[in-house]
Amino acid sequence: MAVCPFNEQISAFHDGEVDHARRAEIEQHLRDCLSCAAELDRLQAMSRLLMAAPAARLSQIGLHRLHRRMDQAMEEGLLRFVRVFNAVAACVLVAGSAWLLMQTREVRTVETTPAAPPWVDVASDSSTGAYSTPAAAWYLADDTSRTTDEAP
Amino acid sequence: MVQFSPEADDIELLHRADGGDSAAFHALVDRHAQRLYRLAVSLIGNAADAEDVLQETFIGAFRGLRSFEARSSVKTWLTRILVTQAAQWRRNQLGRGKQRRVAEPMNDSIAAAAGSPDAAMDVQAALGRLSPEHREVLALREFERMSYEEIAEVLDVPRGTVESRLHRARSEMREKLKDYLP
Numbered sequence: 546m547a548v549c550p551f552n553e554q555i556s557a558f559h560d561g562e563v564d565h566a567r568r569a570e571i572e573q574h575l576r577d578c579l580s581c582a583a584e585l586d587r588l589q590a591m592s593r594l595l596m597a598a599p600a601a602r603l604s605q606i607g608l609h610r611l612h613r614r615m616d617q618a619m620e621e622g623l624l625r626f627v628r629v630f631n632a633v634a635a636c637v638l639v640a641g642s643a644w645l646l647m648q649t650r651e652v653r654t655v656e657t658t659p660a661a662p663p664w665v666d667v668a669s670d671s672s673t674g675a676y677s678t679p680a681a682a683w684y685l686a687d688d689t690s691r692t693t694d695e696a697p
Numbered sequence: 698m699v700q701f702s703p704e705a706d707d708i709e710l711l712h713r714a715d716g717g718d719s720a721a722f723h724a725l726v727d728r729h730a731q732r733l734y735r736l737a738v739s740l741i742g743n744a745a746d747a748e749d750v751l752q753e754t755f756i757g758a759f760r761g762l763r764s765f766e767a768r769s770s771v772k773t774w775l776t777r778i779l780v781t782q783a784a785q786w787r788r789n790q791l792g793r794g795k796q797r798r799v800a801e802p803m804n805d806s807i808a809a810a811a812g813s814p815d816a817a818m819d820v821q822a823a824l825g826r827l828s829p830e831h832r833e834v835l836a837l838r839e840f841e842r843m844s845y846e847e848i849a850e851v852l853d854v855p856r857g858t859v860e861s862r863l864h865r866a867r868s869e870m871r872e873k874l875k876d877y878l879p
Contacts, residue, residue: 556864560838562845583879587871590878595839595870598820601738603731607748611730611755612723618756619719 551581559588707771715762726755729772732841733779739836740783742825750786754779769850776841777851780833787829816877823873831866838863 551574557563558571575582603611707728713721733754737747757778765774824832837848845863849856871878 553860553864556867557845557860560845560863562860587878588867591867591870591874592839594816594820594874594877595824595835598817601735601744601747603734603748603751607734608727608730610748611726611752614752615723615726615755615759616719618759619722622760 549578549580551578552584555581555584556588559585559592708767711762711765711771714759715765722759725758725771729775730755732772733775736776736836736841737779737783739824739840740780740829740832741786742821746786750779750782753782753785757782773843773847773850776837776843777853780837780851783833784829819874819877823870826873827866827869830862831869834859834862835866835870 551571554563554567554571558568563571571581575585707725710721710725710728714725730751734747734751737750737754738744741747741750754775758775761778765771769777824835827835833852834848837843837851843851845856845859848859848863852859854862
């Protein structure tokens with residue numbers, strides 16, 4: 546037996562999911578087609594049967610358990626935030642401490658380097674240790690053997 | 698607990714919950730718990746696991762408050778999370794080698810609502826024997842009264858897929874429940 550071409554649309558018609566023009570067309574068809582009219586009757590009967598059957602309800606105790614579980618989840622969320630915040634704070638603290646330590650070491654290195662007065666052009670020959678300018682050689686020489694008369 | 702007026706809509710509650718107002722989130726739970734629990738029982742088939750899935754749904758919603766985009770309703774968003782959690786539960790069950798029957802004995806009030814205890818049990822058993830895809834689409838349409846567009850959004854499938862799945866699911870159910878149908 547051939548299935549009516551409207552058959553698959555009866556489900557959407559039953560659910561009110563067809564547009565106005567299509568609805569009028571199907572309504573017209575239902576007046577003439579016994580098979581589709583019977584299909585619509587079965588769909589309506591099935592909907593009534595399904596609507597009547599599974600009326601499960603969450604008990605008051607179940608609802609209370611649900612709320613309590615939500616409170617736990619919220620606390621866990623807050624704790625997770627606090628943990629992440631603490632971890633970030635600890636990282637910042639460690640990185641900051643390391644940076645400060647490095648800064649202190651750099652200052653100490655600068656402080657321990659022998660400083661020459663800015664007017665002395667200190668340029669040493671690293672291979673011989675001799676100073677390249679007479680002024681530098683005079684200034685850095687032993688001051689007990691230095692007199693102002695010898696200044697270049 | 699702070700009481701919210703019925704006029705305070707879901708979006709407002711969601712934004713307040715996102716701002717750290719836990720009472721607003723509890724109000725959202727109160728609004729949707731019964732509806733989602735009913736759907737969870739339809740998808741899972743037993744009360745204890747349905748309650749676990751419901752809890753995971755709201756925990757997922759709480760953690761994903763910021764990810765909510767007002768393109769869909771809060772109802773659709775929560776339903777989508779529930780369907781995802783139910784699918785996860787099924788995967789876990791399969792992973793543990795358990796394949797429970799989705800039907801469970803009903804209480805008297807449900808049986809009475811369905812007209813007779815036999816009808817109620819047969820409907821629940823028939824629903825339980827459907828494939829998860831067919832059960833989802835049928836439950837969303839028949840119990841939640843969702844439109845095809847909403848179902849498509851919840852299941853993340855095209856509208857045409859919803860129509861074809863629903864048609865097949867109903868055909869299957871009709872076959873299983875032929876004793877109760879004209």
